[in-house]
Amino acid sequence: YIVTIRVKPDHSGVVTDGVKHSMNPFCEIAVEEAVKLKEKKFIKEVVAVSCGPTQVTETIRTALAMGCDRGIHVEVSGKDYEAMGPLQIAKIFAALAKKEEASLVILGKQAIDDDCNQTGQMTAALLDWPQGTFASEVTIDGEKVKVVREIDGGLETIKISMPAVLTADLRLNTPRYATLPNIMKAKKKKIANMKPADLGVDMVSRVEVLRVDEPPTRLAGVKVETVDDLVAKLKANGTI
Amino acid sequence: MAALFKAGKALGLCVSGCRSLSSLAELPEMHQMMRQTCRDYADRELGPIAGKLDKEHLFPAQQVRELGAMGVMAVEVPEALGGAGMDYLAYSLAVEEISRGCGSTGCVVSVNNSLYIGPILKFGTQKQKEQWITPFTTGEKVGCFALSEPGNGSDAGAASTLARQEGEEWVLNGTKAWITNSWDASATVIFATTDKSLKHKGISAFLVPMPHPGLSLGKKEDKLGIRATSTANLILEDCRIPLGNMLGSRGSGFKIAMQTLDSGRIGIASQALGIAQAALDCAADYAHKRTAFGAPIGKLQAVQFKLADMAVAVESARLLTWKAAMLKDAKKPFTKEAAMAKLAASEAATFCGHQSIQVLGGMGYVTDMPAERHYRDARITEIYEGTSEIQRLVIAGQLLKEYAS
Numbered sequence: 185y186i187v188t189i190r191v192k193p194d195h196s197g198v199v200t201d202g203v204k205h206s207m208n209p210f211c212e213i214a215v216e217e218a219v220k221l222k223e224k225k226f227i228k229e230v231v232a233v234s235c236g237p238t239q240v241t242e243t244i245r246t247a248l249a250m251g252c253d254r255g256i257h258v259e260v261s262g263k264d265y266e267a268m269g270p271l272q273i274a275k276i277f278a279a280l281a282k283k284e285e286a287s288l289v290i291l292g293k294q295a296i297d298d299d300c301n302q303t304g305q306m307t308a309a310l311l312d313w314p315q316g317t318f319a320s321e322v323t324i325d326g327e328k329v330k331v332v333r334e335i336d337g338g339l340e341t342i343k344i345s346m347p348a349v350l351t352a353d354l355r356l357n358t359p360r361y362a363t364l365p366n367i368m369k370a371k372k373k374k375i376a377n378m379k380p381a382d383l384g385v386d387m388v389s390r391v392e393v394l395r396v397d398e399p400p401t402r403l404a405g406v407k408v409e410t411v412d413d414l415v416a417k418l419k420a421n422g423t424i
Numbered sequence: 425m426a427a428l429f430k431a432g433k434a435l436g437l438c439v440s441g442c443r444s445l446s447s448l449a450e451l452p453e454m455h456q457m458m459r460q461t462c463r464d465y466a467d468r469e470l471g472p473i474a475g476k477l478d479k480e481h482l483f484p485a486q487q488v489r490e491l492g493a494m495g496v497m498a499v500e501v502p503e504a505l506g507g508a509g510m511d512y513l514a515y516s517l518a519v520e521e522i523s524r525g526c527g528s529t530g531c532v533v534s535v536n537n538s539l540y541i542g543p544i545l546k547f548g549t550q551k552q553k554e555q556w557i558t559p560f561t562t563g564e565k566v567g568c569f570a571l572s573e574p575g576n577g578s579d580a581g582a583a584s585t586l587a588r589q590e591g592e593e594w595v596l597n598g599t600k601a602w603i604t605n606s607w608d609a610s611a612t613v614i615f616a617t618t619d620k621s622l623k624h625k626g627i628s629a630f631l632v633p634m635p636h637p638g639l640s641l642g643k644k645e646d647k648l649g650i651r652a653t654s655t656a657n658l659i660l661e662d663c664r665i666p667l668g669n670m671l672g673s674r675g676s677g678f679k680i681a682m683q684t685l686d687s688g689r690i691g692i693a694s695q696a697l698g699i700a701q702a703a704l705d706c707a708a709d710y711a712h713k714r715t716a717f718g719a720p721i722g723k724l725q726a727v728q729f730k731l732a733d734m735a736v737a738v739e740s741a742r743l744l745t746w747k748a749a750m751l752k753d754a755k756k757p758f759t760k761e762a763a764m765a766k767l768a769a770s771e772a773a774t775f776c777g778h779q780s781i782q783v784l785g786g787m788g789y790v791t792d793m794p795a796e797r798h799y800r801d802a803r804i805t806e807i808y809e810g811t812s813e814i815q816r817l818v819i820a821g822q823l824l825k826e827y828a829s
Binding site: 242245246249361362363364365367368370371 | 453454457458460461464465490493494495496499503508509510514518
């Protein structure tokens with residue numbers, strides 16, 4: 185969605201009330217990969233999970249419409265939701281992965297609102313499972329997963345055993361549009377509801393946000409005619 | 425069940441069989457999801473190419489296939505026949521969102537759903553449905569609807585295309601005009617006179633595959649708008665088809681055409697809504713960004729009044745369209761409401777197209793901005809599938825019937 189993000193007047197965060205939310209794009213890619221693996225018969229069942237207030241069920245339903253079999257909504261609202269960060273979510277995911285006896289946990293590499301890039305890695309660490317992050321290609325080979333990772337230096341290929349945690353990067357796949365018949369079918373699929381306490385997870389945050397500010401407004405620049413002018417100006421304002 | 429109804433009405437939810445006014449304010453969850461999916465598709469896949477499709481008169485074949493895969497090319501068709509199995513309200517929402525991205529693509533979707541598949545779904549035999557609907561649900565093939573002739577548009581009862589029986593075949597002769605999708609279609613529902621003495625009760629409907637010996641296409645019309653669709657004459661010269669290709673009973677063609685157009689009106693109303701909304705979006709966005717007299721022009725009352733009028737026109741036409749669709753889904757009479765929806769939506773589209781250019785000023789006149797394309801695309805909605813004048817006759821006719829003593 186194209187929304188204008190505004191900082192709250194008390195600088196404690198950004199305004200989320202009344203702002204239209206949607207599935208994180210990297211999570212869409214993760215859902216698509218999971219559904220693809222099921223279509224190729226490598227996995228039996230795909231469970232879509234999301235943590236947050238009631239509106240989150242709309243996003244879970246979109247995942248169901250893309251082909252997931254059932255959903256789990258872990259209800260977190262109010263102050264707990266505002267303080268919720270990667271560590272709390274990772275604890276919830278780890279607890280669920282054990283409870284559901286999952287062979288794979290697939291997430292988006294990061295959320296585009298906070299850009300943390302921590303949840304997948306923390307989940308793997310809490311479970312003591314291998315992780316294949318920034319995946320641009322995933323192949324299941326018996327009890328192992330071959331993951332091609334996008335790293336700064338290029339591409340890295342690793343082989344990890346299952347159960348494992350994978351995080352999806354941009355080029356892993358192109359998510360499908362939910363078809364109309366699947367949207368209808370999604371209505372009948374179940375979304376279970378639970379609270380973090382049901383999973384034995386404490387939501388206390390170890391991080392305190394002190395202040396949120398908008399980036400400084402970009403000031404107008406000055407055009408110069410020659411490189412000599414540029415050097416002179418940079419010297420004059422103390423940059424060099 | 426009664427308790428469910430009460431609870432449904434109180435919460436403003438839509439329980440099946442209980443379409444109440446409360447659901448006009450908030451659509452059922454499934455419809456909202458469907459609307460969002462179509463909107464996402466239109467924003468990402470149609471919006472960026474709509475200008476190119478219009479400029480180069482390109483039929484959006486790939487997009488039509490993708491829409492077919494989503495179920496949008498056969499929204500009301502039951503799943504057993506390959507469709508999405510949804511209701512007319514869902515169809516209306518889909519057409520509106522697709523048209524918002526590209527008016528031409530919305531037209532292709534509407535013609536395939538309402539004018540081609542519509543009559544076969546309603547009047548066809550099971551065999552005809554399997555043969556003529558199922559292959560047209562995937563987006564691989566589209567159909568068209570041939571009623572108008574060079575000699576009669578609004579005067580549909582005067583069909584001069586003739587069909588005579590020769591042994592096990594029908595032989596068709598004549599010319600049909602203004603046929604949308606003609607150059608891209610793989611089949612047509614076509615109307616011809618089987619008994620001239622019976623006047624409009626002597627018209628029958630036929631299914632003809634395309635291409636087919638005896639059926640040729642005239643030149644592609646160079647149109648003001650919806651230029652990515654092909655519009656041409658269908659010329660029939662001793663075009664032979666098996667007897668089994670008659671749709672419905674002999675002489676019921678006029679009835680089939682009129683009932684098809686009744687539903688088709690909701691589709692065109694939805695297309696007009698999409699174009700109108702796109703024009704409004706364009707103008708409102710510009711009003712935020714363009715500054716004049718030291719402030720964004722959205723601060724000027726002259727611009728504000730235009731935007732307000734546009735918004736009211738679109739929203740009221742939309743509610744009329746939803747109401748007509750919901751009446752149809754509830755199997756209640758909807759002729760008057762469909763005509764009102766088509767009239768209101770098409771006039772809203774031309775109004776919004778016009779005012780959008782006005783808000784953009786000089787920028788509205790050039791092809792850099794989509795306003796001029798919306799203006800051109802909107803114009804046809806007041807003409808095809810029943811001119812605004814015909815809609816007024818239909819509405820008045822229904823209205824006077826209600827007041828007759």
